[in-house]
Amino acid sequence: MIDLHFFVEIIPTLLSGLPLTLQLAGLSIAIGFALALLLALAQQGNHRMLVWPIRAFVAVFRGTPLLVQIFLIYYGLGQFRPTLQAVGLWWVFREPYWCAIIALSLNTAAYGSEILRGAIQGVPRGLVEAASAFGMTRIQTLRLVVLPLALRQAIPSYSNEIVLMVKGTSLASIVTLMEVTGIAQGLISQTYRAVEVFVAAGAIYLTINFAIISALNALETWLTPYRVRA
Amino acid sequence: MKFNRLAAVAAALSMFGFMHTALAEDAPKAITIATEGAYAPWNFTNADGELDGLEIDLANNLCERMKVKCTIIAQDWDGLIPALKVGKFDVIMAGMFITPKRLETIDFTQPYAIDPGGFAAAKDSDLGKLGASTEKFKLDDEAASKAAIDKLKPLLKGKVVGVQAATAMLEFVKKYFGDTVEIREYKTTEQHDLDLAAGRIDAIFAQKTALAATLAKPEFAGFTVAGPGFVGGLFGAGTGAGLRKEDTKLKQMLNDAISAAIADGTIKSISEKWVKTDVTPVK
Amino acid sequence: MTDALHILSLGKGGWGGALLLAAGVTFALSVLGFLLGALFGAVAASGRLSTRVVPSRLAKGYGTVFRGVPDLLTIYLLYYGGSIALTEIGKFFGSAGFVGLPTFATGVLAIGIISGAYQAEVYRGAYLAVDPGQFEASKALGLSRFQSLRLVIIPQLMRHALPGLGNVWQLVLKDSALISVIGLVELMRQSQIGAGSMREPFVFYLAAAALYFLIAAVTGSVFRYGEARAWRGMVHA
Numbered sequence: 001m002i003d004l005h006f007f008v009e010i011i012p013t014l015l016s017g018l019p020l021t022l023q024l025a026g027l028s029i030a031i032g033f034a035l036a037l038l039l040a041l042a043q044q045g046n047h048r049m050l051v052w053p054i055r056a057f058v059a060v061f062r063g064t065p066l067l068v069q070i071f072l073i074y075y076g077l078g079q080f081r082p083t084l085q086a087v088g089l090w091w092v093f094r095e096p097y098w099c100a101i102i103a104l105s106l107n108t109a110a111y112g113s114e115i116l117r118g119a120i121q122g123v124p125r126g127l128v129e130a131a132s133a134f135g136m137t138r139i140q141t142l143r144l145v146v147l148p149l150a151l152r153q154a155i156p157s158y159s160n161e162i163v164l165m166v167k168g169t170s171l172a173s174i175v176t177l178m179e180v181t182g183i184a185q186g187l188i189s190q191t192y193r194a195v196e197v198f199v200a201a202g203a204i205y206l207t208i209n210f211a212i213i214s215a216l217n218a219l220e221t222w223l224t225p226y227r228v229r230a
Numbered sequence: 231m232k233f234n235r236l237a238a239v240a241a242a243l244s245m246f247g248f249m250h251t252a253l254a255e256d257a258p259k260a261i262t263i264a265t266e267g268a269y270a271p272w273n274f275t276n277a278d279g280e281l282d283g284l285e286i287d288l289a290n291n292l293c294e295r296m297k298v299k300c301t302i303i304a305q306d307w308d309g310l311i312p313a314l315k316v317g318k319f320d321v322i323m324a325g326m327f328i329t330p331k332r333l334e335t336i337d338f339t340q341p342y343a344i345d346p347g348g349f350a351a352a353k354d355s356d357l358g359k360l361g362a363s364t365e366k367f368k369l370d371d372e373a374a375s376k377a378a379i380d381k382l383k384p385l386l387k388g389k390v391v392g393v394q395a396a397t398a399m400l401e402f403v404k405k406y407f408g409d410t411v412e413i414r415e416y417k418t419t420e421q422h423d424l425d426l427a428a429g430r431i432d433a434i435f436a437q438k439t440a441l442a443a444t445l446a447k448p449e450f451a452g453f454t455v456a457g458p459g460f461v462g463g464l465f466g467a468g469t470g471a472g473l474r475k476e477d478t479k480l481k482q483m484l485n486d487a488i489s490a491a492i493a494d495g496t497i498k499s500i501s502e503k504w505v506k507t508d509v510t511p512v513k
Numbered sequence: 514m515t516d517a518l519h520i521l522s523l524g525k526g527g528w529g530g531a532l533l534l535a536a537g538v539t540f541a542l543s544v545l546g547f548l549l550g551a552l553f554g555a556v557a558a559s560g561r562l563s564t565r566v567v568p569s570r571l572a573k574g575y576g577t578v579f580r581g582v583p584d585l586l587t588i589y590l591l592y593y594g595g596s597i598a599l600t601e602i603g604k605f606f607g608s609a610g611f612v613g614l615p616t617f618a619t620g621v622l623a624i625g626i627i628s629g630a631y632q633a634e635v636y637r638g639a640y641l642a643v644d645p646g647q648f649e650a651s652k653a654l655g656l657s658r659f660q661s662l663r664l665v666i667i668p669q670l671m672r673h674a675l676p677g678l679g680n681v682w683q684l685v686l687k688d689s690a691l692i693s694v695i696g697l698v699e700l701m702r703q704s705q706i707g708a709g710s711m712r713e714p715f716v717f718y719l720a721a722a723a724l725y726f727l728i729a730a731v732t733g734s735v736f737r738y739g740e741a742r743a744w745r746g747m748v749h750a
Contacts, residue, residue, distance in 0.1 A: 059726075059730075060722075060726060062683070062729075063683075063725065063726040063729040063730060063733075064687070064721075064722040064725045064726050064729070065686075065687035065688075065689075065690035065691075065701065065725055066687065067687075067690045067691060067693075067701060068690060068701065068704075068718055068721050068722050068725060069722070071704075071705070071708075071714065071718045072714075072715070072718040072719060072722060075708065075714035075715075075718070076714045076715035076718045076719065077715070078714070079713075079714060079715045080715070163580065163581065167581075167582070167583040167584065168583075169583075170583035170585045170586065171585065181583065181585060181586065184586075194589065194590075194593035194594075195590065195593050195594045195597065198586050198589050198590045198593070198594075199590065201586055202578075202582040202583075202586045202587075202590070205581060205582050205583055205586070206577070206578060206581040206582055209580075209581040210577070210581065
């Protein structure tokens with residue numbers, strides 16, 4: 001029933017999509033994290049003009065499917081070429097690669113900012129007060145006290161988000177990008193052996209995500225040396 | 231207990247064997263036909279959400295002739311053959327070419343249409359300046375088709391060509407232009423049409439009738455069908471209805487119905503209604 | 514934009530009705546998938562909490578696989594693999610033909626399996642959050658194991674589980690869009706069909722986004738109301 005030879009044959013083909021999958025995931029997670037941090041910090045100030053638009057952005061990107069976001073950004077904005085050309089942004093939206101990166105980054109930034117906002121709020125108030133009693137400036141407090149603690153606190157939730165993003169890159173094939181899932185679909189159209197191909201592709205994603213979770217677990221343990229392992 | 235289970239398996243197997251032969255001889259009373267529903271004018275979904283187009287008309291006509299109750303459903307293009315194989319439906323009528331490669335996996339009826347593949351591009355591009363041509367090259371005639379392809383190659387050098395994934399069109403572009411162009415694979419032809427209009431790609435390669443339908447829309451005023459059409463070879467014998475290899479009775483029924491529809495001019499009139507030309511296969 | 518209004522109108526030639534109907538399918542698909550997921554999740558959570566090795570490993574493996582593999586692949590796998598499996602089972606019982614799982618059922622099953630993996634984590638966490646003293650107290654009151662679960666533990670467990678379940682529900686709602694790839698005409702597929710035939714992708718995907726957002730917002734407030742009710746009379750820590 002299970003044809004091992006077939007798996008051995010298709011895995012190298014599937015792996016040829018791995019660099020693109022990792023690139024899409026890596027770049028959008030990095031950009032998304034930077035944006036998420038900015039959005040989370042911007043909401044600390046409680047300026048209404050700043051907080052409301054951010055809340056709206058977060059609500060929209062968390063409240064709609066990533067698939068819709070990708071379609072809207074790629075095919076939807078493709079309709080507005082003259083306008084995008086006029087503002088000099090067409091070169092970005094022309095490329096499926098950048099459209100996918102934009103959609104994935106904005107999506108993860110929305111989720112990430114909520115995780116980081118919660119983590120920043122979770123830093124005990126006494127620590128912030130102690131820092132200012134030491135004569136630290138607000139920036140110093142943020143950089144030396146609040147962020148290190150908040151980021152460590154956020155690792156478990158954020159690693160979930162990273163796994164969701166790696167999974168999310170599988171949607172890039174709908175905008176013509178040939179990452180692992182796109183290649184899997186191509187293989188199926190050549191072999192018509194859908195089940196075997198999807199199992200093999202699934203195993204690749206599972207391996208990536210397993211590696212990510214293990215690495216982040218190790219990072220968390222390393223950052224909390226005082227915590228005795230249960 | 232063990233013995234009983236064994237007996238049950240044996241009984242089930244023998245019953246299966248019996249029923250299988252019975253199935254092959256019985257004429258089906260109801261079948262499900264799958265189409266893509268995103269390939270105007272062959273098959274598409276209209277504003278009321280209903281399937282419409284050349285193949286929908288033809289399917290209804292064939293079912294009437296076969297006196298079989300038909301249900302027509304839509305299914306993503308790249309899932310059609312895998313889903314047929316696992317029994318999601320019985321027949322594919324989705325502008326699918328009877329290619330040698332597909333014949334390894336599934337069976338086809340005789341062709342009910344022949345429609346060449348061709349390029350479309352912006353009128354002011356090198357390729358577009360060729361304009362539409364009614365010339366047709368048989369890929370089986372290697373010398374003539376190679377000459378035609380070599381004429382197109384310099385015009386396409388380094389261009390981005392959109393083509394639907396899992397199609398003979400894609401195989402064609404890969405085989406003959408793979409070293410010349412950058413290929414982008416789309417789930418539906420509608421999507422590569424949108425990207426051609428948006429200027430993300432320089433050309434598309436598709437069935438000529440589908441190209442003509444797309445280019446008739448106002449937003450494609452600046453685009454044209456470009457160069458000759460290609461048939462035969464990896465495009466196979468034409469467009470046919472796909473079915474599972476074991477459904478021999480159904481194949482025979484469909485073949486008879488198609489022959490009748492060709493003979494009495496039904497296919498000609500349906501095709502002129504939808505694609506403005508006659509795509510009836512010439513015997 | 515009068516064009517867009519015309520396209521999305523509820524009248525003849527407009528796609529408004531079709532989109533609303535498809536949104537209904539999305540909602541039904543999500544609700545049923547979520548409920549099936551609650552069942553899978555509860556079973557998996559009790560497996561994880563079990564002290565025996567096999568159920569615990571199985572439940573852990575289930576969670577790891579379905580949270581680690583792209584949902585798109587799980588859906589495809591069930592769609593193609595499900596029919597093959599069903600056909601084999603059918604053959605065993607003497608049916609000669611193909612046995613197909615309808616797309617809606619496949620969708621519900623896929624969402625059930627995927628969301629079950631996430632719900633299991635939520636239930637497990639909530640169970641562990643219930644004070645162990647509560648078990649002992651209900652035992653001291655002479656309640657049977659089943660009674661103490663039903664009357665004491667589950668009400669408190671739900672209190673801890675609701676925020677997590679709210680998140681999983683939002684995930685489910687958005688995952689339901691992926692069911693479009695197997696041909697079920699829910700909101701995403703209906704918008705794709707509309708975008709393709711009217712060549713107005715922006716209008717249709719924007720309308721789809723708005724409808725998803727609306728469903729997410731309304732159901733989200735239902736969850737918040739439930740949470741408030743579950744905690745009534747309690748002071749938040």
